[in-house]
Amino acid sequence: xxxxxxxxxxxxxxxxxxxxxxxxxxxxxxxxxxxxxxxxxxxxxxxxxxxxxxxxxxxxxxxxxxxxxxx
Numbered sequence: 001x002x003x004x005x006x007x008x009x010x011x012x013x014x015x016x017x018x019x020x021x022x023x024x025x026x027x028x029x030x031x032x033x034x035x036x037x038x039x040x041x042x043x044x045x046x047x048x049x050x051x052x053x054x055x056x057x058x059x060x061x062x063x064x065x066x067x068x069x070x071x
Contacts, residue, residue: 016062017051029042
């Protein structure tokens with residue numbers, strides 16, 4: 001099903017997170033979104049596990065990605 005109004009359509013959560021880490025780095029990401037998996041021994045794997053089961057945190061990550069997308 002096409003989702004023309006969904007800017008995240010076709011973009012995986014892993015790709016979103018990797019872009020944010022590349023753009024901001026873990027320390028800045030942890031300050032921007034205050035969740036433990038970004039500030040204490042961060043990794044893509046542990047962060048993805050947390051974000052997949054925590055809708056409010058995932059929404060914050062997606063919003064940050066969209067706010068800086070197309071720079």
